[in-house]
Amino acid sequence: MQHAARVDPPRLEIRNLTRRYEGRVVVDDVSLAIPAGQVTCLLGPSGCGKSTTLRMIAGVDMQDEGTIHVDGALVCDTQFRIPPERRSIGLMFQDFALFPHLSVAANVAFGLSGPKRAQEDRVRGLLARVGLEGYLDAFPHELSGGEQQRVALARALAPQPRIMLMDEPFSGLDNRLRDGIRDETLELLKEEGTSVLLVTHEPEEAMRMADEIALMRDGRIVQQGAPYNVYNAPVDKAAVAFFSDINVIHGVVRGALTDTPFGQFLTPGHPDGARVDIVFRPQHVSIDFDRGGRGPSPTAQNGTPARGVVERARFMGSESLVEFRMDHDGEVLRATVPNVFMPAVGTPMWLSVRRNRCFVFPTGT
Numbered sequence: 362m363q364h365a366a367r368v369d370p371p372r373l374e375i376r377n378l379t380r381r382y383e384g385r386v387v388v389d390d391v392s393l394a395i396p397a398g399q400v401t402c403l404l405g406p407s408g409c410g411k412s413t414t415l416r417m418i419a420g421v422d423m424q425d426e427g428t429i430h431v432d433g434a435l436v437c438d439t440q441f442r443i444p445p446e447r448r449s450i451g452l453m454f455q456d457f458a459l460f461p462h463l464s465v466a467a468n469v470a471f472g473l474s475g476p477k478r479a480q481e482d483r484v485r486g487l488l489a490r491v492g493l494e495g496y497l498d499a500f501p502h503e504l505s506g507g508e509q510q511r512v513a514l515a516r517a518l519a520p521q522p523r524i525m526l527m528d529e530p531f532s533g534l535d536n537r538l539r540d541g542i543r544d545e546t547l548e549l550l551k552e553e554g555t556s557v558l559l560v561t562h563e564p565e566e567a568m569r570m571a572d573e574i575a576l577m578r579d580g581r582i583v584q585q586g587a588p589y590n591v592y593n594a595p596v597d598k599a600a601v602a603f604f605s606d607i608n609v610i611h612g613v614v615r616g617a618l619t620d621t622p623f624g625q626f627l628t629p630g631h632p633d634g635a636r637v638d639i640v641f642r643p644q645h646v647s648i649d650f651d652r653g654g655r656g657p658s659p660t661a662q663n664g665t666p667a668r669g670v671v672e673r674a675r676f677m678g679s680e681s682l683v684e685f686r687m688d689h690d691g692e693v694l695r696a697t698v699p700n701v702f703m704p705a706v707g708t709p710m711w712l713s714v715r716r717n718r719c720f721v722f723p724t725g726t
């Protein structure tokens with residue numbers, strides 16, 4: 362007799378979650394599944410419904426529609442609700458303050474039960490793991506912001522939650538600290554095997570932390586996948602623009618081709634006469650000096666170059682951003698160049714676009 366292979370249910374699964382405030386839909390039919398040990402980032406602009414989604418999963422807000430399951434067991438639907446403290450969910454928020462009147466050790470032990478000795482061992486182990494073994498008896502106000510955040514992480518992980526919900530947990534830290542604490546946090550979460558749903562509006566944070574990104578806009582998840590795929594196969598123009606500056610050129614499709622000042626683009630799948638936007642990032646524009654009114658020869662990879670004049674050049678640290686006013690339509694296009702490249706305003710130059718890094722979308726989408 363054959364047995365079907367057993368497939369573990371996702372650690373966290375939300376199905377069709379919807380939340381309305383005063384008749385306005387702020388979370389709209391959101392579904393998401395996070396396997397054990399995976400970090401998923403809910404990424405989107407301010408006000409798109411990320412925190413509301415997290416609050417429903419935590420159990421501090423109640424959905425109008427939809428269900429939440431942990432390890433295949435129902436945690437909450439519109440009739441049934443397991444209280445927040447029994448969901449095996451850890452919380453870490455930017456302003457999720459430590460208890461000021463409790464020592465570091467007591468803060469970390471706060472959610473623990475069971476034999477005192479085992480609790481002490483867990484607290485010591487976690488504090489050592491976050492590099493604060495010498496701070497057991499210190500009080501929160503004696504610690505720096507980064508140290509407090511590490512204690513908050515240790516406290517959230519102490520009861521071994523199956524899921525960790527994190528809402529912009531690093532945004533209160535200064536830039537120098539942030540990268541290090543992000544990496545340490547991720548390492549510890551992976552060691553503990555905790556599944557994570559992290560909310561952020563910063564694409565760099567999502568790219569750095571996530572196994573999977575769920576891109577959210579106006580209450581809906583518009584795209585979901587590995588960071589590489591979300592960045593390199595965006596669903597629409599706004600999804601490209603969320604991760605970087607963009608350039609847009611316009612055209613009309615004729616027989617699966619679109620004529621532009623940068624040559625003909627293949628635009629299969631778009632009907633004849635359709636208006637399309639060809640979208641590309643500044644790092645996929647290459648630039649050449651003007652040689653007596655002529656630019657470089659067209660290539661299969663880069664198409665035909667088009668001429669513009671430098672309008673502005675800014676040094677950004679590891680690269681320079683140069684803006685050009687294009688001869689053909691008077692619009693501005695941007696190019697990034699590694700290191701220092703600061704041509705004088707008014708310098709004529711030729712721009713070419715990496716064909717295989719362009720995205721084509723119907724205009725208006």
Ligand SMILES: Nc1ncnc2c1ncn2[C@@H]1O[C@H](COP(=O)(O)OP(=O)(O)OP(=O)(O)O)[C@@H](O)[C@H]1O
Pocket residue numbers: 382383387405406407408409410411412413414562
């Ligand atoms: N309790 C509430 N009552 C009424 N409206 C609310 C409530 N909580 C949130 N909203 C509204 O719901 C929308 C989504 O808010 P939410 O905090 O989930 O967004 P967000 O993506 O997390 O934004 P941010 O990154 O700024 O925190 C916003 O327009 C907000 O004003």
